[in-house]
Structure formats: structure tokens, C-alpha cells
Amino acid sequence: MASPIPRIHGRGAQSGTVPQRFGLAAREADGDWLDACGEIDGPGAKLRTTVIEEKPRTIISFNQSPDIPFDRSINAYRGCEHGCIYCYARPSHAYHDLSPGIDFETKLFAKPDAARLLRETLAKPGYKPAPIAMGTNTDPYQPIEARYRITRQILEVALETGHPVTITTKSARVTRDLDLLTELARRNLVAVGVSVTSLDPRLSGLLEPRASSPAKRLEALGKLVEAGVPAHVSVAPVIPSITDEFIEGILEQAAARGVRSASWIMLRLPHEVAPLFREWLDVHFPDRAAKVMGIVQSVRSGRDNDPSFFTRMKPQGVWADIFRSRFRIATKRLGMNMVDLKLDSRQFRRPAPDGQLSLL
Structure with a gap:
């Protein structure tokens, strides 16, 4: 009889699974040893979050993916303490x-030189401005942002240089930068998307244990709207038989x-995300x-998982059509739509090496 999976409280992943794609050896704890360990040593030590400061040479990542609406992004952090199991x-x-x-959720990397590296990139003669997407890989407002900022x-560099940015987050901490966001919005240089997965705080605590509660995310959306910042809600991800009711x-x-x-x-559910989920x-x-994974596979x-361009973002089949129809009917009833916001790249002024701004 297989031993039950031990639950790790306060974290999304329930395993420290070693990745197999790169030929690393898998580690499997013996059930008898686990029982004896608990009796001899008591409960294991609480998982702690550690942060390594990374020193990259560049900070903007460029992509040529044909099915996403941006060609460049910045991720200030690697790994994410929010711990969303589906990430x-x-x-x-x-x-x-x-x-x-x-x-992924306990051993994080921070890039404290990001603003300096961004300034150096923007100062290059051949650089052409276009919106920089933030939060495309890991959350820019995860808890360690309070420390590293x-x-x-x-955002301060973006405001100085008149460079457009977009933000995607699951954190109400975004409102801590409302002063900068308001000024960027006044100049049509920013749009903020907040992802909300459910309305059940208990479920959210299991799915995304260290992200802001659903109520706080919705409250943050309200504050952004009130401040005149273009705000977008993303119902993401929709997990059949778990979150689709919301x-x-x-x-x-x-x-x-x-x-x-x-x-x-x-x-x-790309690569290791599938077995973790x-x-x-x-x-x-x-x-x-079994029902959840049956529906996931049906779409x-x-x-x-479907890794192919275009279809990876457009699930197919009966269940996908049902979710799509429900979303379309609800947004039409509420007067909501997917706004194609055009941020302004014409205000960009290249920073000079001495930190001053120069004309294009």
C-alpha cells in the first residue's frame, strides 16, 4: 500500500521533486525512514525562504513568440514565494x-541592479521603445519586493524616461506604488492587470498560499481604477471543477x-508543472x-499540456466552449470587454550615461 503524500502547510508544491529533463538523479524518501525520522527527530524544520542576489549582464528579455502581445519583458525575480501550484x-x-x-517558492533570486541595467539598455543608440511587460514569468510584487523594491x-526609470510598461500581478502590494502608477497613467505609460483565481480565501490559500487574498486583489483593482490607472482583471487560470464556478x-x-x-x-501544465499539479x-x-485531469486533457x-504556439492559448473542445461562452455572456452583461490599450512610446527620452535625459 502506497504511503500518503505528506502535506506541506503554507506552500503550494507538496514535493521537492528533482527535475528529470536534465538527467539529474531522482531522490525518493523511504517510507520506513520517514516514520522513524518522525519518532526520533520530531517534526521537520519549517521551510524558510532564502534569496540569492543575482548579477545578470542584461535585464530586458526579448522574445519572438507569435501568440503573445509583447516582445520584451523584465523579471526582477526568479522563483516566486506566492507558490501558485499551477505556475x-x-x-x-x-x-x-x-x-x-x-x-521554486523557497529559493529565490533577486536582481538588485535591474534599474541600472535598464538605464544602460535604454541609453543604447539602437534601442527602440515598446511596452515592457512585467510579471510575465514571476510576480513583480511577491513578498520580497517589500525589501528589495x-x-x-x-517604474521610476520608466517614469523618468517616458517608457511604457505593463504589469501583471496577484498581489495587492501593487497599490504601494500608486504614486508612480498614477503619474505613469496620466501620461498613458502604464496598464495593470490583476489575476483573480477564485473568491474563496480557503481555496486561494491552497492554490496560491502566499499571494494576496481574492478580496484584497479586488480591492486593489478598485484603488487602481479610482486613481485613474488602466486596470484589467484576468480570471486566470480557470481550473475545471476547482475554480470555474467563480x-x-x-x-x-x-x-x-x-x-x-x-x-x-x-x-x-507545461513540463514539471503537470506532475506537481x-x-x-x-x-x-x-x-x-481524475475528473479535473480528464477535462484538462479534453481541451x-x-x-x-499543449505547447504549440496559438493553440496553447486557445483550448479546444466542449468544455473550452462552455467556459468561453460563460465568460462572453458575463462580460457582455456587465459591459466589460478586452480593452486594446495603446500605450504611448513617443514620449521616450533616452537616458544619457551621466544619468541625465537626452533627446532621441
């Missing part, structure tokens, strides 16, 4: 020989706070795990 960025930790499971420093409720509560732009994203289901929702051509 598609988890596999990136495997490149550091770290686990996409527990390591790297995201805030990047689609209409999230949209209604966002609309009541003045949000007029909305979108939804179906659950994606399956493990999470077995711990928290064993009664419906992904029979697989846990």
Missing part, C-alpha cells in the same frame, strides 16, 4: 538544478469596482482529481 514559470528553476516544486526602481462572480465584483477590461486563461490534486482534492488534445 507555468516553475520549470525555469530546473535550469538552476533546483526543483520546480518547493525550491526592485519593481519600484524600474468566473461570473469574479467578473461581477471587478465590474462593481469600475473595471471594464477582462480576460480569462485556461489552466496550462497532479500531486497537489491528490493531496487536496482526491475525490475529483488539450488528450494531453496534460
Whole structure:
């Protein structure tokens, strides 16, 4: 008889699984040893979050993906303490020989030189401005932002140089930079998207244990709207038989706070995310795990994940059509739509090497 998976409280991943794609040896704890360890040593030590300061040579990542609306991004941090079990960025930790499971949410990397590196990039004669996306991989407002303030420093450079930026977050901490965001918005240089997965704080605590509660995220959306900052609600990800019941409720509560732009994203499970998510289901929702994964596979051509451009963002099949119809009907009823906001790149002024601004 298989031993039950031990639950790790306060974290999304329930395992420190070692990635297999790069040939690293798998580690499996023996059940008898686990029992003896508990009797001899008592409960294991509480997991602590550690941060390594990284010194990259560049800070803007450019991409040529044909199915996303931006060609450049900044990620101030690697790994994310929010611990969202479904996070598609988890596999990136495997490149550091770290686990996409527990390591991803406990062993973090910060880039304190990000603002300086950004200034150097923007100062290059050949640089051409276009909106920089923040929060595309890991959250720019995860808890360690309170200490490092790297995201805030990047926004300060954007405001100085008149460079447009977009932000995606699951954190109400975004409102701590409302002074900068308000000024950027006044100049049509920023748009902020807040992702809300459910309206149940207990469920949110299991799915995304260290992200802001749903109520606080909705409150943050209201504050952004009130301050004149273009705000977008993303119902993401939609997890069948787990969070899909909240689609209409999230949209209604966002609309009541003045949000007029909305979108939804179906659950994606690339690489190691799939086994980690399956493990999470077995711990928290064993009664419906098979149903959840059955629906996931039905919208992904029979697989846990579809990595192909375009189709990865557009699930197919009956269940996908149902979710899509529900979203469309709700947004039409609430007067919401997907706003195609055009941020202004014409205000950009290249920073000079001495820190002053120069004309293009």
C-alpha cells in the first residue's frame, strides 16, 4: 500500500521533486525512514525562504513568440514565494538544478541592479521603445519586493524616461506604488492587470498560499481604477471543477469596482508543472482529481499540456466552449470587454550615461 503524500502547510508544491529533463538523479524518501525520522527527530524544520542576489549582464528579455502581445519583458525575480501550484514559470528553476516544486517558492533570486541595467539598455543608440511587460514569468510584487523594491526602481526609470510598461500581478502590494502608477497613467505609460483565481480565501490559500487574498486583489483593482490607472482583471487560470464556478462572480465584483477590461486563461501544465499539479490534486482534492485531469486533457488534445504556439492559448473542445461562452455572456452583461490599450512610446527620452535625459 502506497504511503500518503505528506502535506506541506503554507506552500503550494507538496514535493521537492528533482527535475528529470536534465538527467539529474531522482531522490525518493523511504517510507520506513520517514516514520522513524518522525519518532526520533520530531517534526521537520519549517521551510524558510532564502534569496540569492543575482548579477545578470542584461535585464530586458526579448522574445519572438507569435501568440503573445509583447516582445520584451523584465523579471526582477526568479522563483516566486506566492507558490501558485499551477505556475507555468516553475520549470525555469530546473535550469538552476533546483526543483520546480518547493525550491521554486523557497529559493529565490533577486536582481538588485535591474534599474541600472535598464538605464544602460535604454541609453543604447539602437534601442527602440515598446511596452515592457512585467510579471510575465514571476510576480513583480511577491513578498520580497517589500525589501528589495526592485519593481519600484524600474517604474521610476520608466517614469523618468517616458517608457511604457505593463504589469501583471496577484498581489495587492501593487497599490504601494500608486504614486508612480498614477503619474505613469496620466501620461498613458502604464496598464495593470490583476489575476483573480477564485473568491474563496480557503481555496486561494491552497492554490496560491502566499499571494494576496481574492478580496484584497479586488480591492486593489478598485484603488487602481479610482486613481485613474488602466486596470484589467484576468480570471486566470480557470481550473475545471476547482475554480470555474467563480468566473461570473469574479467578473461581477471587478465590474462593481469600475473595471471594464477582462480576460480569462485556461489552466496550462507545461513540463514539471503537470506532475506537481497532479500531486497537489491528490493531496487536496482526491475525490475529483481524475475528473479535473480528464477535462484538462479534453481541451488539450488528450494531453496534460499543449505547447504549440496559438493553440496553447486557445483550448479546444466542449468544455473550452462552455467556459468561453460563460465568460462572453458575463462580460457582455456587465459591459466589460478586452480593452486594446495603446500605450504611448513617443514620449521616450533616452537616458544619457551621466544619468541625465537626452533627446532621441
